[in-house]
Amino acid sequence: MLKELEAYGLLAYNRSFKEMTTIKVGGAIKYYFEPNNMYGLTKAIEIIESKQLAYKIIGNGSNLLCSNKDFDGVVIKLNNLNHFEVNDNIMYVEAGVPIIVAANYAINNGLSGLEFATGIPALMGGIIYMNASAYNEAISDVIESVLVYQAGSLKWIDKADLYFGYRESSFQTNKDWLIMAVNLKLEHADSETLKALAIDRNQRRFRTQPFEYPNCGSVFRNLSDKPVWKIIDEANLRGLQIGQAQISEKHSNFICNLGQASADDVNALIEKTISLAKENDNIDLFLEVERFNW
Ligand SMILES: Cc1cc2nc3c(=O)[nH]c(=O)nc-3n(C[C@H](O)[C@H](O)[C@H](O)COP(=O)(O)OP(=O)(O)OC[C@H]3O[C@@H](n4cnc5c(N)ncnc54)[C@H](O)[C@@H]3O)c2cc1C
Numbered sequence: 436m437l438k439e440l441e442a443y444g445l446l447a448y449n450r451s452f453k454e455m456t457t458i459k460v461g462g463a464i465k466y467y468f469e470p471n472n473m474y475g476l477t478k479a480i481e482i483i484e485s486k487q488l489a490y491k492i493i494g495n496g497s498n499l500l501c502s503n504k505d506f507d508g509v510v511i512k513l514n515n516l517n518h519f520e521v522n523d524n525i526m527y528v529e530a531g532v533p534i535i536v537a538a539n540y541a542i543n544n545g546l547s548g549l550e551f552a553t554g555i556p557a558l559m560g561g562i563i564y565m566n567a568s569a570y571n572e573a574i575s576d577v578i579e580s581v582l583v584y585q586a587g588s589l590k591w592i593d594k595a596d597l598y599f600g601y602r603e604s605s606f607q608t609n610k611d612w613l614i615m616a617v618n619l620k621l622e623h624a625d626s627e628t629l630k631a632l633a634i635d636r637n638q639r640r641f642r643t644q645p646f647e648y649p650n651c652g653s654v655f656r657n658l659s660d661k662p663v664w665k666i667i668d669e670a671n672l673r674g675l676q677i678g679q680a681q682i683s684e685k686h687s688n689f690i691c692n693l694g695q696a697s698a699d700d701v702n703a704l705i706e707k708t709i710s711l712a713k714e715n716d717n718i719d720l721f722l723e724v725e726r727f728n729w
Contacts, residue, residue: 559617
């Protein structure tokens with residue numbers, strides 16, 4: 436049905452969200468497409484829309500909890516939009532570039548602004564969509580403009596015309612705005628100092644986050660004065676296991692896949708945490724991870 440897409444990139448059938456997400460759970464994907472370039476993406480969207488199929492752009496799947504249900508549409512991964520370049524202190528980065536690659540390149544070339552992101556397993560498109568942040572620095576601090584595909588055309592949108600908040604962006608409320616590339620405004624700085632900072636932060640991450648198990652990063656947003664991990668600890672949920680999913684012993688705002696977890700196991704832990712936080716503390720927890728195809 437979608438054979439026409441083959442002219443514009445790689446088309447595959449029956450892939451799975453298990454292999455597309457960092458927590459490694461979820462159902463089958465009917466069509467999977469990797470456009471060769473931006474033109475290929477624009478053609479693909481035209482074709483997909485003309486057939487009234489659903490589609491989902493995916494980055495590295497590090498903020499997605501996909502249900503066990505099969506997805507009847509097209510998952511599109513922009514990993515061929517992988518070009519980046521630096522001109523003085525402006526860095527152009529396409530949506531499919533791993534943020535770790537971009538951040539290390541900037542650091543090695545004496546450009547500051549992406550040190551916060553050297554430990555985040557994500558692609559640039561997903562980073563902008565989520566306005567990812569750490570250590571009181573966010574990607575929106577350094578965004579100058581974003582190249583967006585919307586309603587059949589590509590256009591640069593200045594940061595002033597976009598909204599960014601804590602783990603929020605205009606892209607979450609305008610689902611048909613597809614992030615193609617970004618111009619980042621970085622600052623010249625001493626490369627060795629930036630490297631030392633990044634190493635220190637990554638060591639801290641490895642000490643405090645459960646990298647030894649598949650996970651999807653922080654499950655809930657930290658919206659109140661009390662950090663979510665504390666709320667979860669006070670509800671005695673640290674270490675709780677349902678099926679093969681477990682609230683991490685190392686960091687209680689993380690859920691780990693111990694091996695064969697299903698999306699339902701992970702979701703059951705989420706629901707239990709939400710109801711106990713309400714019961715014990717009268718706190719409404721809000722998900723940071725996105726539930727998709729539920
Ligand atoms: C170990 C670990 C550590 C983490 N640490 C942090 C951290 O320190 N700070 C932080 O903020 N987050 C962190 N995260 C969460 C996650 O990495 C971020 O939310 C990240 O921004 C998601 O990027 P992604 O490429 O994986 O996107 P995905 O999870 O694949 O997608 C997320 C959303 O973005 C949309 N999207 C992706 N690309 C595009 C595009 N080109 N155009 C339009 N929409 C798009 C998707 O449709 C989806 O809705 C961590 C996750 C893990 C697993």
